[in-house]
Amino acid sequence: xxxxKQNSPSLSVxxxxxxxxxxxxxxxxxxxxxxxxxxxxxxxxxxxxISSIKDKNEDGRFTVFLNKSAKHLSLHIVPSxxxxxxxxxxxxxxxxxxxxxxxxxxxxxxxxxxxx
Amino acid sequence: KAGVTQTPRYLIKTRGQQVTLSCxxxxxxxxxxxxxxxxxxxxxxxxEYFSETQRNKGNFPGRFSGRQFSNSRSEMNVxxxxxxxxxxxxxxxxxxxxxxxxxxxxxxxxxxxx
Numbered sequence: 059x060x061x062x063k064q065n066s067p068s069l070s071v072x073x074x075x076x077x078x079x080x081x082x083x084x085x086x087x088x089x090x091x092x093x094x095x096x097x098x099x100x101x102x103x104x105x106x107x108i109s110s111i112k113d114k115n116e117d118g119r120f121t122v123f124l125n126k127s128a129k130h131l132s133l134h135i136v137p138s139x140x141x142x143x144x145x146x147x148x149x150x151x152x153x154x155x156x157x158x159x160x161x162x163x164x165x166x167x168x169x170x171x172x173x174x
Numbered sequence: 175k176a177g178v179t180q181t182p183r184y185l186i187k188t189r190g191q192q193v194t195l196s197c198x199x200x201x202x203x204x205x206x207x208x209x210x211x212x213x214x215x216x217x218x219x220x221x222e223y224f225s226e227t228q229r230n231k232g233n234f235p236g237r238f239s240g241r242q243f244s245n246s247r248s249e250m251n252v253x254x255x256x257x258x259x260x261x262x263x264x265x266x267x268x269x270x271x272x273x274x275x276x277x278x279x280x281x282x283x284x285x286x287x288x
Binding site for chain 1: 178180207209215216217218219222230232264266275276277278279280281282284
């Protein structure tokens with residue numbers, strides 16, 4: 059069962075416009091969410107995160123929105139730039155009982171293409 | 175500050191062989207996690223080590239194992255390789271404590287099993 063879902067495998071956006079990447083989750087124990095960006099042949103790069111006690115977090119051109127009741131989060135990139143073209147992964151974390159550790163559960167990614 | 179270093183970058187192995195991958199985390203980070211990335215399954219959690227102890231384990235067979243050394247460097251071992259083990263193996267480093275949960279990834283080791 060896929061606990062973190064990114065239902066759009068790909069997205070094309072014109073340069074300068076807004077990119078909106080969506081992510082849905084099913085596990086109500088998730089309390090921390092992250093977005094990563096990945097270029098081919100490289101590891102994922104951390105972009106932005108949000109705790110479940112917030113509904114919005116902003117960092118420059120990137121904003122993440124969290125709707126806990128809908129179990130939905132989204133990443134907004136404004137304005138989109140050609141260098142933003144990459145695969146974006148949504149990830150979620152739940153407290154691991156007892157040991158204090160955590161693991162990240164990833165969606166399968168959305169490939170964003172920003173067209174000049 | 176140096177990032178996460180994974181070696182080797184590429185490996186080709188034959189079915190039935192075993193392989194060891196290495197990961198050096200960011201200085202000061204005590205948590206190392208391993209993930210497998212395949213086109214069909216995305217990124218899947220293998221295990222996490224903190225202070226030389228495995229704290230968490232994903233749903234992978236016992237052929238996949240790991241360890242962490244006192245300097246926080248970690249190794250991952252896969253025995254009796256199968257074709258389906260071909261993947262990008264990613265190591266992630268984090269402080270492992272407190273409210274900062276961001277993990278920082280290395281470039282990965284591309285394993286091809288033939």
